[in-house]
Amino acid sequence: MSIYYKMVFGILVTEVSVFSVLALPLPSKIRKPLVSVLVRPFLNDVIQMAIKCMLGFVLLLFVDSVNRLYTVKQELDAVNPAGAYSSSRMEVLSRKFFAQRNMYLTGITLFLTFVVVRTFNLVRELLQLKDHYQISSPDYDTTAKEKRNVELKKELESQITERDAEIERLKEKAKALQKEI
Template sequence: MTLYYSLVFALLMFEMLVFLALIVPMPFNWKRGLFSFISHSPIVAKLQYGMKITFIFILILFIDSVNRVYRVQQELSVSKNAGGAAAAVAGSERMEVQARKFYSQRNMYLCGFTLFLSLILNRTYTMILDTLRLESEVKSMKGEKPATDKKDNELAEADEIGQVAKLKEELRKRDRDIETLKKQSKGLSDEYQRLGDDFHVSDGTPKKDV
């Protein structure tokens, strides 16, 4: 196995270990702290950027290995159709072509599984983050505040205070609007009563215009 395919195999083993680490059950606070570190660590961000570039090269190797498998398959078809006096020579060449086919398929499967596992890791990481967020929301709704640092608590309290002040201001505005509507309603009622008195006499018959 060449050096770059050995590195691809090492990367595949590393991905398997990371996947096992992601699915290992652990307490909620530990898992939350671990994924918070992964999400905000600049070192992990640089590592992820480097891994993306690496996977681009692995994709190129995968395409090349698929092309090699196709060409070897074509050579096998040609050697299979060869016959007559060149049968012995064709037999030795066929063994060589079979060996190259095996190595090409091995490289194709190696690169393919490495790329496929990278997609699984990305999706698993995203699903775990969503699960942790939902668990935090459930705990907060039940009144169980998750363990967070002091700065996060201060920011959350400040946000709550700001929301309460905003709601109080809206309530005051609505109270003023209600008072204004009451005054307008009372004024309309008085005006209606006055018009009724002008157009009706005391016995209930309308007044005649002079």
């Protein structure tokens, strides 16, 4: 296997592992930080460009392997079928095997790239919808509601004491005005 296809195989293994992590049924408390860690590198423009170039090269390798498979198939058709186990036929068959292997390797890598991107976007959208639903839900985060209730009670008490002080001041003023009359 040449270095190109070893690199493609490495990409494939990485994509399979990322897809497996995304597909695991994890709770939102674990999944949300995990997705944020996974998305952080892909927000960089340099990394995005490198990934696009890498996928372009994988696509070129795929087209090359399809072309090579086609030429090997033509060679196999040209080999004398009477010598079923001749060395030239076995050599062409082995080249056909390698061409098919390379085609499937690059093809599944390209396909899995699009599957991982789509799955990642779906998981991110799911987490955003869960957050939105929990925020609008009436039983969302009771501790936050309790804190808000305590703040509102303190504010209400301060307003009541200010109002009572204002009422006392106005009563004293009214008594003073009544004495003048």
